Amino acid sequence: MGSKDDTPEATYLAAASVLNDIGIAYIHIAEADWDDAPVMPAAFKEALRIIFHGTLIYSGKYTVERAEEALAKGWADLIGFGRPFIANPDLPYRLQNNLPLNQPVREQFFGGGKAGYLDYPTVNGK
Numbered sequence: 001m002g003s004k005d006d007t008p009e010a011t012y013l014a015a016a017s018v019l020n021d022i023g024i025a026y027i028h029i030a031e032a033d034w035d036d037a038p039v040m041p042a043a044f045k046e047a048l049r050i051i052f053h054g055t056l057i058y059s060g061k062y063t064v065e066r067a068e069e070a071l072a073k074g075w076a077d078l079i080g081f082g083r084p085f086i087a088n089p090d091l092p093y094r095l096q097n098n099l100p101l102n103q104p105v106r107e108q109f110f111g112g113g114k115a116g117y118l119d120y121p122t123v124n125g126k
């Protein structure tokens, strides 16, 4: 069962205000991550930053460019990478050095074994 909210931004900002008041250390937002997912509005991220004074973490289809934008604009303190990390065990090294990324194999995500998790190569072959 899903849930539907006609005003999700107002709801989440109200929730963030409560979390701020009780001193929660961080909020981690998992943005919609499917291919044609709606983009989370910048105005929401700006409002969340004002309302919540703890650490803000975002994830969901981030590239190094989007991550740097979110950090530079002050929307985020940290960015999480999910699928890129699955396919690139040396992801920080690759991002730091602007190296191409292995693409994860979606069909192997829920295979239950090590295939698709432990068999992606590093740049240096280690």
Ligand SMILES: Cc1cc2nc3c(=O)[nH]c(=O)nc-3n(C[C@H](O)[C@H](O)[C@H](O)COP(=O)(O)O)c2cc1C
Residues within 6 Å of the ligand: 030, 031, 033, 059, 060, 061, 062, 080, 081, 082, 083, 084, 109, 110
């Ligand atoms: C194989 C797989 C399993 C996941 N399982 C969960 C889960 O159990 N609960 C959850 O909240 N998100 C889950 N996620 C979503 C991730 O936490 C994250 O929000 C998502 O991968 C977006 O980041 P990315 O675009 O960098 O991968 C899963 C993602 C993947 C790829």
